[in-house]
Amino acid sequence: MNRRQFLGSAAAVSLASAASFARAHGHADYHHHHDMQPAAASAYTAVRQTAAHCLDAGQVCLTHCLSLLTQGDTSMSDCAVAVRQMLALCGAVHDLAAQNSPLTRDAAKVCLEACKQCAKACKEHSAHHAECKACYESCLDCIKECEKLAA
Amino acid sequence: MNRRQFLGSAAAVSLASAASFARAHGHADYHHHHDMQPAAASAYTAVRQTAAHCLDAGQVCLTHCLSLLTQGDTSMSDCAVAVRQMLALCGAVHDLAAQNSPLTRDAAKVCLEACKQCAKACKEHSAHHAECKACYESCLDCIKECEKLAA
Amino acid sequence: MNRRQFLGSAAAVSLASAASFARAHGHADYHHHHDMQPAAASAYTAVRQTAAHCLDAGQVCLTHCLSLLTQGDTSMSDCAVAVRQMLALCGAVHDLAAQNSPLTRDAAKVCLEACKQCAKACKEHSAHHAECKACYESCLDCIKECEKLAA
């Protein structure tokens, strides 16, 4: 499955992120004792990964929406507006999470709402449009991680 | 492996992108005959996927560089400058590829150079820093795809 | 003054944005009666303009910070971290505001906090570094508009 593989695949970057997080919290000294730095847990890794997936699937979905809209097919209207809004917020959450920023949590609460709206709009088309299906599934994953973080 | 899985995992989004590409080139009619649109080949799918990976790994790498630089460790100087330059160009290539823009090719030529500089800077640290290793590997993949596209 | 001129100068774009906002709220019909569409009030115009200024000043400030950090001058550490966090949130607020998204308000609340932290970090250097001064002033303006919107 696409989503599972994506989430699994980001492991190396996750470990890297976690190591960076550890250092940012004062556990920097260990890396003189190892060839490769071990990874500590980062609260923001999962949300960063799912947001990254949304950014990729969302740009493709927006292209798809524009392609139909420019042919006069207005059935993609809600989808186009929702995905563009989602892109703005997933972009912020992704970058904040990669920065290990304490504001990631608050931004994730707003992103959660944007992903819900985008998932709802994409769901309508997910049985017929592969782009919407991919975007819908990436939003579902991001919703889960934003909810965990915001809890 | 991280890179292999990532490249494999983006399949669903790739199919979606390819379908969009087909429509943009005047083969839109078929989607009335199928429940889910089939996928045509897109020249930009692979470069989009590798650029997406660079964007994720690069932001994590920049955080890592800043974390060391702010501790006075200037060994990450070249890496920080190169990764930020790479982020600007992989961002453009990603979005253009998702748009099926004919300018993707020209942008990929510039991105190729940015990824080469970033890979070179990250390589120095890839044995000791997981963030640099992940960024280095994502750049190697992006270089390959940019070269194919620019050929 | 830089800030005054910038805020004044964005008038044409503001009018455009306001016209778009009016249409999005169902007052689209008037534009068949005029050569150029008149502008209705948009709640998001001012915050969009100040966020745009922050994005420009912030990237320049980050370059300045990196330039000093790579020379071993760690006095810019807080500034570099804060400005990168601000860039992520001003980017989201800018794009949401340009979209007339109802989520602009919630995003502005998080952006407000990022701008406050960035302004505080930049203020320390604003007497000696033109980049920090420009970034500091753009953050002050953005803080004001985020506060108005979030009120």
Add this chain to the structure above:
Amino acid sequence: MNRRQFLGSAAAVSLASAASFARAHGHADYHHHHDMQPAAASAYTAVRQTAAHCLDAGQVCLTHCLSLLTQGDTSMSDCAVAVRQMLALCGAVHDLAAQNSPLTRDAAKVCLEACKQCAKACKEHSAHHAECKACYESCLDCIKECEKLAA
């Protein structure tokens, strides 16, 4: 005029950018002798400013295009596609210019083409839509600066 004021207004940020550029080229010492760093010339200041303006006007223009497309008005089709392509490239040029990256020049050559296509698409509507007019004018300015840089 909007464009004139914008270009004039960015003076403080330009000076900051220029100072940063000077330091990056080994003239860092002078800033110990002054309260505020003087500005050296940067080849990238003007293109950064015009690209920033394009990013702001372009997002507003895309909202305008989507607003009409979702009402079934396909006259904005070329404009929507061209402005999204322009946004990807002006984003890269802006960030590279702010970084004083030597790749700014090559990216500006690709951006030049994107701005030409966007200006052409917007021009059709510039007499009737304030958003398109603002985007058209920002593209004209960016074209000039990209041409100067690429010459």
